[in-house]
Amino acid sequence: MQSATQAQNTPQDYLDTHNEARSAVGVADIEWNNTLQAYAEDYANNRRGACDGSHSGGPYGENLYWAPTTSFTAIDAVNLWVDEKQYYDYSSNTCSKDCGHYTQVVWRDTTQVGCARGECDNGELLIICSYYPPGNYPGEWPY
Numbered sequence: 001m002q003s004a005t006q007a008q009n010t011p012q013d014y015l016d017t018h019n020e021a022r023s024a025v026g027v028a029d030i031e032w033n034n035t036l037q038a039y040a041e042d043y044a045n046n047r048r049g050a051c052d053g054s055h056s057g058g059p060y061g062e063n064l065y066w067a068p069t070t071s072f073t074a075i076d077a078v079n080l081w082v083d084e085k086q087y088y089d090y091s092s093n094t095c096s097k098d099c100g101h102y103t104q105v106v107w108r109d110t111t112q113v114g115c116a117r118g119e120c121d122n123g124e125l126l127i128i129c130s131y132y133p134p135g136n137y138p139g140e141w142p143y
Helices: 011-024 034-046 074-087 100-105
Strands: 061-067 112-119 125-132
Touching: 011 074, 011 100, 011 112, 034 112, 034 125, 061 074, 061 100, 074 100, 074 125
Parallel strands: none
Antiparallel strands: 061 125, 112 125
């Protein structure tokens, strides 16, 4: 696994970290989508004044990471989402704590992702990944 200090916040950093988690559960890799990246960038730019991690409510699956400092990286954000795996029980398809970020990362039907980082007016950071097709449908297993 690539360390956070090596990250450059490139599309490949997002993809590699997503695909490592997907591979661990036997799910096909996802690909980068520039339209999804543009959507995430637009949303991040619109949230500059209110960096609170509110979801866009748009047509895509979405993971958000809100940090008090801009030193967090693409890899940090995706790894935090993947760390929710510990709360997911596959046999019952339930979460003992929030694990919806993790299940979106590994959602088997998702084939594309686009992500963006946005620095907020208060110096905080918002990292957004948009997914197509979206996941996390009630009653469906992610993989």
